[in-house]
Amino acid sequence: MTDSHDPHPDEVSGRPQRRIGRRRPEPATTDLLSRNEQTVDLDNAPPEVDPREDKFGEWQVSALFMLGILATLAFLVAYFAVSIRDNLGLDSNRWLGGSLAVSLFAIGAGMIVWAKKLLPHDKAIQDRHDFHSTPEEEKVAEDTFLAGVDDMGLGKRKILRRTLMGALGLFPLPLIVMLRDLGPLPHRTLLETGWKAGSRLVDLDTKLPVKLGDLSIGGIQTVMPEGFTTPSDFALAPTMLIRFGPGQILSQKEANWGVDDHVAYSKICTHAGCPISLYEQQSHNLLCPCHQSTFDMARDAKVIFGPAARPLPQLRIKVDSQGYLYAAGPYSQPVGPSFWERR
Amino acid sequence: MSGMDPVSTPDATAEIPLGRSRRRRTAKVVLLMVGFGVLGLLYSGLQPARSSAANSSPAIERGRQLFLQGCASCHGLNGQGGTTAPSLIGVGAAAADFQVGTGRMPLQDHSAQAPPKRNKYSFDQTEEIAAYVGSLGPGPAIPENLNYQSADVAFGGALFRTNCAQCHNFAGSGGALTYGKYAPSLSDATPKEIYEAMITGPESMPVFGDQQITPPQKQAIIKYIRTIKTEPDPGGAGLGRVGPVSETVVAWLVGIGGLVLITMWIGSKA
Numbered sequence: 001m002t003d004s005h006d007p008h009p010d011e012v013s014g015r016p017q018r019r020i021g022r023r024r025p026e027p028a029t030t031d032l033l034s035r036n037e038q039t040v041d042l043d044n045a046p047p048e049v050d051p052r053e054d055k056f057g058e059w060q061v062s063a064l065f066m067l068g069i070l071a072t073l074a075f076l077v078a079y080f081a082v083s084i085r086d087n088l089g090l091d092s093n094r095w096l097g098g099s100l101a102v103s104l105f106a107i108g109a110g111m112i113v114w115a116k117k118l119l120p121h122d123k124a125i126q127d128r129h130d131f132h133s134t135p136e137e138e139k140v141a142e143d144t145f146l147a148g149v150d151d152m153g154l155g156k157r158k159i160l161r162r163t164l165m166g167a168l169g170l171f172p173l174p175l176i177v178m179l180r181d182l183g184p185l186p187h188r189t190l191l192e193t194g195w196k197a198g199s200r201l202v203d204l205d206t207k208l209p210v211k212l213g214d215l216s217i218g219g220i221q222t223v224m225p226e227g228f229t230t231p232s233d234f235a236l237a238p239t240m241l242i243r244f245g246p247g248q249i250l251s252q253k254e255a256n257w258g259v260d261d262h263v264a265y266s267k268i269c270t271h272a273g274c275p276i277s278l279y280e281q282q283s284h285n286l287l288c289p290c291h292q293s294t295f296d297m298a299r300d301a302k303v304i305f306g307p308a309a310r311p312l313p314q315l316r317i318k319v320d321s322q323g324y325l326y327a328a329g330p331y332s333q334p335v336g337p338s339f340w341e342r343r
Numbered sequence: 344m345s346g347m348d349p350v351s352t353p354d355a356t357a358e359i360p361l362g363r364s365r366r367r368r369t370a371k372v373v374l375l376m377v378g379f380g381v382l383g384l385l386y387s388g389l390q391p392a393r394s395s396a397a398n399s400s401p402a403i404e405r406g407r408q409l410f411l412q413g414c415a416s417c418h419g420l421n422g423q424g425g426t427t428a429p430s431l432i433g434v435g436a437a438a439a440d441f442q443v444g445t446g447r448m449p450l451q452d453h454s455a456q457a458p459p460k461r462n463k464y465s466f467d468q469t470e471e472i473a474a475y476v477g478s479l480g481p482g483p484a485i486p487e488n489l490n491y492q493s494a495d496v497a498f499g500g501a502l503f504r505t506n507c508a509q510c511h512n513f514a515g516s517g518g519a520l521t522y523g524k525y526a527p528s529l530s531d532a533t534p535k536e537i538y539e540a541m542i543t544g545p546e547s548m549p550v551f552g553d554q555q556i557t558p559p560q561k562q563a564i565i566k567y568i569r570t571i572k573t574e575p576d577p578g579g580a581g582l583g584r585v586g587p588v589s590e591t592v593v594a595w596l597v598g599i600g601g602l603v604l605i606t607m608w609i610g611s612k613a
Contacts, residue, residue: 088575089577090575090576093577093578093579094579203555205498205502205505213554214554216544216550216552218550219544219550221506222505222506275509277509278510278520278526280521280547281548283522283547287520287521289518292521305521
């Protein structure tokens with residue numbers, strides 16, 4: 001620590017040149033050099049250490065370490081003293097996280113201040129040396145390897161050689177077999193949604209069948225086929241029932257597939273399969289929250305913005321004599337995002 | 344559902360359950376009868392009220408005056424609507440109470456969506472305007488006696504996630520819609536405002552009528568919204584409760600940015 005000195009003014013601005021793969025001529029030796037037996041440049045300004053500043057730095061560093069000690073102790077105390085059951089654990093989180101942060105910060109800051117204030121600020125250049133070993137060492141290594149191969153007797157011991165090759169050759173097989181987990185092929189599961197001809201529309205939460213007129217004008221409801229069970233079997237079934245005002249549906253086909261301004265559309269976005277129902281009842285825009293695909297629900301769910309490539313499939317609905325809405329048939333096309341076998 | 348409905352007795356006028364349109368219609372017929380009788384006695388010669396039940400005709404008249412001053416320039420002298428504003432006939436008192444009560448109306452400017460702002464009208468004035476608009480045609484009434492405290496918060500949460508969360512965010516923090524429109528945060532919404540918004544469907548919001556989401560279910564949704572509002576954030580700052588987006592922004596900008604700055608400081612010369 002006594003070598004501490006400022007860099008020479010001439011050296012401050014210029015970056016040291018770095019040479020790779022070539023030995024530099026031996027520089028003037030210094031203490032450091034002889035200690036490390038390395039090529040090192042030093043600017044040899046005389047050390048100037050203000051003893052008071054040195055003392056002050058020492059005091060600063062030890063104060064930071066003391067803070068670290070206190071914060072670590074605070075963590076230990078808080079771990080037992082502050083209950084994690086109070087306030088949803090918020091108090092405990094704050095105490096533990098806060099004390100740990102202070103403790104780590106103080107230790108780290110102490111080390112940095114130590115390095116900045118108390119360590120000598122020598123400017124040193126250390127060239128890289130060649131990565132080659134000496135030819136003699138390379139020869140020795142080669143001989144050792146070949147002698148080892150000889151000793152193993154791979155050439156003579158046929159049974160060992162063959163079983164080893166068998167073992168190594170067989171080893172990749174499990175990896176290949178495991179690729180089967182990429183399957184099985186989905187077959188028809190991507191084409192079937194759970195909607196059948198005659199399936200009543202029921203509410204997703206209450207599971208009650210939906211009657212014509214239950215929905216207000218400008219309303220939207222998430223419906224499922226009656227008797228739906230696990231989400232995985234009916235993952236493609238979620239359907240939006242939307243009720244328009246009179247004359248608001250601008251597509252004749254859309255109106256024909258609905259009942260009295262009620263229309264049903266798949267809730268699964270045709271882009272990436274997100275469930276969508278960000279429906280704006282005045283503009284009749286339906287927005288997908290994932291990638292901002294926007295569908296015009298008054299015009300056959302036409303895509304008016306965003307990455308979706310197809311309109312949302314419409315579910316043809318009818319009303320029975322009791323006033324309940326039901327599906328006239330399954331979806332006429334696969335719902336949700338594109339897939340390989342989709343036609 | 345007939346005249347035997349207890350709601351239709353005059354004593355129960357103030358207790359009309361929330362927006363049950365069939366009951367309300369029955370109630371209104373009976374009330375109009377009773378109202379005509381009473382008015383005939385008290386104000387013979389004055390025009391009879393086409394009233395929504397809970398308000399008397401002087402309130403409607405004061406509401407009409409306020410309407411003529413503050414609303415009629417866009418919505419028309421009789422609330423029939425104009426080139427820039429929709430008709431208010433049949434929107435109901437609840438719609439007017441919501442729009443004026445949250446400061447969305449009178450409209451600030453013709454931007455994508457009316458922002459909520461401070462309501463310039465007093466509570467009574469707002470009620471009077473709502474009473475007048477409610478008298479223009481049958482529509483949802485202002486909900487009263489919201490006993491949401493005893494509702495099932497878990498079921499309310501399920502309903503909220505199915506019907507509301509797609510726009511208003513799972514914690515009711517709101518979110519963006521198309522072309523500058525947005526679903527507002529629900530953290531400052533009062534139970535009455537939430538209820539009114541559900542039955543009237545202000546602006547882009549769909550209407551959630553009482554046949555679709557029954558009044559007790561609406562109470563449960565309100566209970567859920569009010570409950571999550573008071574939930575503490577165990578992880579510290581909630582960062583708007585909009586999920587991983589704001590958390591990532593803070594982690595990258597503040598966390599990693601701060602680390603880079605500290606690293607640069609450590610690497611700098613003493």
